[in-house]
Amino acid sequence: MFDISGKQITVGGIVLALLIxxxxxxxxxxGQHVAIITFMFAMCGVAWNLMGGYAGMFSFGQVAFFGxxxxxxxxxxxxxxxxxxxxxxxxxVISAMLAASIGYPCSNLRGHYFAIAxxxxxxxxxxxxxxxxxxxxxxxxxxxxxxxxxxxxxFHSSKLPYYYIILAFLLIAVAVCYWVxxxxxxxxxxxxxxxxxxAHVLGVDxxxxxxxSIMISAFLTSMAGTFYAQYILYIDPESVMIxxxxxxxxxxxxxxGANTVLGPVIGAAILIxxxxxxxxxxxxxxxxxxxxxxxxxITIISMYQPNGVWGxxxxxxxxxx
Amino acid sequence: xxxxxxxxxxAVFAMALALGAGSALAQQKxxxxxxxxxxxxxxxxxxxxxxxxxxxxxxIINGNFDLNLPFAKGEGIPNLGGAKIEIIYxxxxxxxxxxxAEAERLITQEKVVALIxxxxxxxxxxxxxxxxxxxxxxxxxxxxxxxxxxxxxxxFFRVSPHDGTMARNQFEFLKDLGDKQxxxxxxxxxxxxxxxxxxxxxxxxxxxxxxxxxxxxSDIAYPANASDVTSEVGKLISAKPDVxxxxxxxxxxxxxxxxxxxxxxVPQGFLTMAGYxxxxxxxxxxxxxxxMTVRSTFAxxxxxxxxxxxxxADLYMKKYGIPMGENxxxxxxxxFVLADAFNRAKxxxxxxxxxxxxETNIPGDQIINPWKGVQFDPKSHQNIxxxxxxxxxxxxxxxxxxxxxxxxxxxxxPFPAWKDRK
Numbered sequence: 001m002f003d004i005s006g007k008q009i010t011v012g013g014i015v016l017a018l019l020i021x022x023x024x025x026x027x028x029x030x031g032q033h034v035a036i037i038t039f040m041f042a043m044c045g046v047a048w049n050l051m052g053g054y055a056g057m058f059s060f061g062q063v064a065f066f067g068x069x070x071x072x073x074x075x076x077x078x079x080x081x082x083x084x085x086x087x088x089x090x091x092x093v094i095s096a097m098l099a100a101s102i103g104y105p106c107s108n109l110r111g112h113y114f115a116i117a118x119x120x121x122x123x124x125x126x127x128x129x130x131x132x133x134x135x136x137x138x139x140x141x142x143x144x145x146x147x148x149x150x151x152x153x154x155f156h157s158s159k160l161p162y163y164y165i166i167l168a169f170l171l172i173a174v175a176v177c178y179w180v181x182x183x184x185x186x187x188x189x190x191x192x193x194x195x196x197x198x199a200h201v202l203g204v205d206x207x208x209x210x211x212x213s214i215m216i217s218a219f220l221t222s223m224a225g226t227f228y229a230q231y232i233l234y235i236d237p238e239s240v241m242i243x244x245x246x247x248x249x250x251x252x253x254x255x256x257g258a259n260t261v262l263g264p265v266i267g268a269a270i271l272i273x274x275x276x277x278x279x280x281x282x283x284x285x286x287x288x289x290x291x292x293x294x295x296x297x298i299t300i301i302s303m304y305q306p307n308g309v310w311g312x313x314x315x316x317x318x319x320x321x
Numbered sequence: 322x323x324x325x326x327x328x329x330x331x332a333v334f335a336m337a338l339a340l341g342a343g344s345a346l347a348q349q350k351x352x353x354x355x356x357x358x359x360x361x362x363x364x365x366x367x368x369x370x371x372x373x374x375x376x377x378x379x380x381i382i383n384g385n386f387d388l389n390l391p392f393a394k395g396e397g398i399p400n401l402g403g404a405k406i407e408i409i410y411x412x413x414x415x416x417x418x419x420x421x422a423e424a425e426r427l428i429t430q431e432k433v434v435a436l437i438x439x440x441x442x443x444x445x446x447x448x449x450x451x452x453x454x455x456x457x458x459x460x461x462x463x464x465x466x467x468x469x470x471x472x473x474x475x476x477f478f479r480v481s482p483h484d485g486t487m488a489r490n491q492f493e494f495l496k497d498l499g500d501k502q503x504x505x506x507x508x509x510x511x512x513x514x515x516x517x518x519x520x521x522x523x524x525x526x527x528x529x530x531x532x533x534x535x536x537x538x539s540d541i542a543y544p545a546n547a548s549d550v551t552s553e554v555g556k557l558i559s560a561k562p563d564v565x566x567x568x569x570x571x572x573x574x575x576x577x578x579x580x581x582x583x584x585x586x587v588p589q590g591f592l593t594m595a596g597y598x599x600x601x602x603x604x605x606x607x608x609x610x611x612x613m614t615v616r617s618t619f620a621x622x623x624x625x626x627x628x629x630x631x632x633x634a635d636l637y638m639k640k641y642g643i644p645m646g647e648n649x650x651x652x653x654x655x656x657f658v659l660a661d662a663f664n665r666a667k668x669x670x671x672x673x674x675x676x677x678x679x680e681t682n683i684p685g686d687q688i689i690n691p692w693k694g695v696q697f698d699p700k701s702h703q704n705i706x707x708x709x710x711x712x713x714x715x716x717x718x719x720x721x722x723x724x725x726x727x728x729x730x731x732x733x734x735p736f737p738a739w740k741d742r743k
Contacts, residue, residue: 030426283412
């Protein structure tokens with residue numbers, strides 16, 4: 001099933017080794033922070049890609065799953081003292097269930113209509129959380145600073161554990177995406193993307209496979225949400241349930257290259273450091289120059305590399321052979 | 322050729338090193354403070370107000386001014402050989418995630434020895450967490466969530482009053498109104514924008530309404546970006562409260578003021594805050610803003626009792642061409658508190674500075690705010706003297722009306738009906 005050549009293993013191994021060594025070389029907390037946020041969005045982008053890239057379901061509501069992941073673990077930790085690791089799984093399961101329950105009635109929506117439904121869904125979730133007293137409503141949840149340990153999913157003296165955890169999460173997401181894309185399911189997804197009706201005629205259970213892709217995507221996005229909550233230690237609907245996060249996730253995937261396993265990772269590796277460093281270098285003046293630079297770059301990439309950066313790289317590599 | 326190239330590279334390196342060393346020498350007498358503010362995004366105007374305040378404060382500390390403020394006379398900080406203060410700004414965009422990242426960057430890369438900011442309480446929450454981890458003092462003078470000083474952090478200090486104190490002040494005013502002026506208030510309606518800020522204010526107001534024996538007849542939350550609020554105002558009208566207490570940011574403050582007028586809501590008074598005292602409010606609503614009573618920690622007419630306030634306000638006007646406002650006045654005070662601590666600590670070492678901050682005792686006549694001074698609670702690190710006063714808009718300007726003994730104009734109460742106003 002895994003059709004990986006020796007060369008790919010070597011290259012992958014080298015990249016992985018570099019990523020593992022990275023925080024030992026770049027010791028500044030800001031540099032590490034940028035890497036952590038990059039991996040976090042890369043993970044969300046990979047998860048989005050399963051729906052948007054492979055199965056052709058453009059979701060602009062991924063933030064709902066991200067937020068639920070953040071809320072589930074934080075709520076369980078603060079209220080019942082449950083380990084965030086269990087919260088991570090609970091959040092993932094809730095997100096997947098919710099994704100299925102919303103995905104089922106939407107299973108006949110196509111294209112733009114599906115995208116609109118996802119926006120509405122995410123907004124509903126945000127409004128519910130903004131008014132839900134049990135989970136802190138608009139005040140959000142402040143995660144208490146516990147003793148640092150892997151069990152508590154909390155580290156104060158160093159960012160390295162956060163870095164390796166989110167790197168591991170990203171690898172899991174990439175592995176899942178790779179497995180899906182090269183399995184029968186991946187081909188079903190692509191068939192659904194090309195045409196619902198033809199896929200249906202060919203015997204693909206369209207509704208079921210659409211739900212699979214939404215659920216897997218929701219679970220992975222939710223994991224990233226839990227990570228965010230444990231990393232930032234404060235969440236409210238204004239910071240984990242707002243539309244710009246969904247847009248960022250779509251951008252990362254589209255810019256890097258939808259429909260490819262590593263595209264979103266490349267997209268995140270370009271976009272997130274760009275936005276973080278441009279803010280750090282130019283943002284202090286309050287002139288918005290950083291956002292002009294950021295916006296210009298996105299425009300240029302989408303004009304000249306409509307297949308995404310990764311799509312273009314693979315195209316060039318193939319042509320070079 | 323290659324040797325020449327190697328030499329060239331070496332020369333460049335040497336020059337870079339020399340430049341680095343040179344700047345290090347030049348910076349010996351500069352103390353760097355980091356400032357976190359929302360300099361872009363929907364609160365950018367507020368963030369810039371705060372930045373101007375902190376900039377003016379630093380100018381006064383570093384330069385030679387004849388003002389009754391700490392370190393105004395004489396340049397720099399005396400006990401540190403006249404060291405100057407430099408503020409390194411970072412844009413948070415109002416995102417808690419950026420608060421954390423920028424605080425860490427300022428501390429570890431820009432080597433700031435203390436932080437100020439960050440306006441939004443959620444950003445201050447994560448920024449001060451980073452400061453606490455990295456053991457660097459964070460002096461906040463503009464975030465008002467009570468939870469910030471309930472965490473008992475070692476390195477976090479707050480100069481300005483929090484929403485709990487200010488809610489209590491509002492009810493003290495209502496009680497005073499009955500006791501001293503015979504205008505009895507029985508019921509209040511709470512209306513607030515539904516994010517961390519508004520929700521926290523309302524929680525505190527509920528608590529103090531009970532304590533002071535006022536009846537809360539309505540409790541309405543609305544989204545801050547609402548484009549129509551007629552149903553909210555309709556609910557207020559049917560609840561018939563004596564006083565409407567409104568927690569709003571700037572855009573919703575303007576929208577509500579217009580809707581109050583259109584739907585002719587006339588309670589005995591409006592007790593408002595935040596958006597109602599931003600620099601854009603009055604220029605937008607003009608005379609419709611008259612007779613709104615606003616909680617504040619600053620008013621230009623404080624100059625009548627404290628001439629120094631007028632001098633600072635003039636400097637501000639000269640520098641920026643706009644009148645000094647509340648946000649500016651809040652952020653103005655933090656650099657002085659820090660400079661005072663550096664001076665007494667005779668060092669910028671964080672342990673020494675925290676110790677000095679705990680012993681802070683700046684008298685009331687040396688700050689532009691209307692407080693008895695700055696002195697921190699040993700446990701929560703909240704300024705024990707911080708409180709709010711009330712200003713009322715009359716003739717399209719803010720005038721102090723409460724505490725009654727500090728008033729520069731008489732309170733206009735009850736609120737005049739909209740139709741009776743020209």
